[in-house]
Amino acid sequence: MHGSNLFSRYLRMLFSFFKKQTVTPDLSFLGVDMHSHLLPGIDDGLKTVEQTVAFVKELHALGYKKLICTPHILNGVHNNTVATINAALDIARKALADAQVPVVLEAAAEYMIDDEFENKINEKEELLTFGKNNILVEMSYLAESNNLLEVIFRLQMAGYHPILAHPERYNFYHGNFDKYEELKDRQVLFQLNILSLSGYYGKEIKKVSERLLAKGMYDFIGTDMHHETHLAATKAFVATKEFYNLVKNTNLHNQSLL
Ligand SMILES: [Fe+2]
Numbered sequence: 001m002h003g004s005n006l007f008s009r010y011l012r013m014l015f016s017f018f019k020k021q022t023v024t025p026d027l028s029f030l031g032v033d034m035h036s037h038l039l040p041g042i043d044d045g046l047k048t049v050e051q052t053v054a055f056v057k058e059l060h061a062l063g064y065k066k067l068i069c070t071p072h073i074l075n076g077v078h079n080n081t082v083a084t085i086n087a088a089l090d091i092a093r094k095a096l097a098d099a100q101v102p103v104v105l106e107a108a109a110e111y112m113i114d115d116e117f118e119n120k121i122n123e124k125e126e127l128l129t130f131g132k133n134n135i136l137v138e139m140s141y142l143a144e145s146n147n148l149l150e151v152i153f154r155l156q157m158a159g160y161h162p163i164l165a166h167p168e169r170y171n172f173y174h175g176n177f178d179k180y181e182e183l184k185d186r187q188v189l190f191q192l193n194i195l196s197l198s199g200y201y202g203k204e205i206k207k208v209s210e211r212l213l214a215k216g217m218y219d220f221i222g223t224d225m226h227h228e229t230h231l232a233a234t235k236a237f238v239a240t241k242e243f244y245n246l247v248k249n250t251n252l253h254n255q256s257l258l
Pocket residue numbers: 035036037110165224
């Protein structure tokens with residue numbers, strides 16, 4: 001009895017040692033981050049262009065070659081348009097060129113799925129995409145969007161490939177894994193937040209993200225970078241063996257966006 005207790009304690013120690021083992025961060029196997037709030041002053045992400053330059057340098061040092069910024073478009077809260085986003089992108093690109101940071105900076109958006117978004121689709125307004133007509137969409141953390149399936153269908157009919165941002169963060173799906181399966185059956189692409197795997201958003205979200213990842217249901221992984229705390233937590237997590245053990249040899253195809 002005593003011996004087996006000692007043995008299981010030994011195993012636990014060994015396990016936590018391997019989990020916490022640090023490595024030199026190297027995200028070059030991903031190459032591209034496709035979800036971030038790095039553009040200055042237009043949503044709840046970075047505030048100044050100086051911050052943008054500093055964060056882009058840090059992300060470049062981690063191994064990223066291309067960063068696709070995705071400011072929120074959320075009616076009444078973040079009233080961004082193609083014009084406000086492109087203007088902020090121009091400012092950021094000029095500052096990065098002056099600072100000689102060798103990273104490709106692009107912009108799309110993170111669209112909240114709501115009535116306003118549905119109107120944009122119906123009116124055939126220009127939507128911001130990346131790669132081959134990919135469009136990043138999100139929902140409230142409180143409830144599923146009423147018009148979710150209709151919006152997905154309309155986007156697909158119009159030739160877009162909807163990518164659902166951080167599906168693991170929608171707590172209202174946690175008890176109903178079939179919802180994830182249904183969305184995948186409808187060809188919705190899934191994007192994982194790096195910090196979900198670290199436990200940053202809580203144990204439950206970590207557990208769900210690991211399950212979706214193990215089932216090969218994620219297509220892309222992103223930083224969803226908003227501020228200093230995210231940067232510090234991301235840098236710490238991508239310096240652990242645990243991150244690479246979880247993420248390497250999965251279906252993630254960020255590289256296809258290079
Ligand atoms: Fe985001």
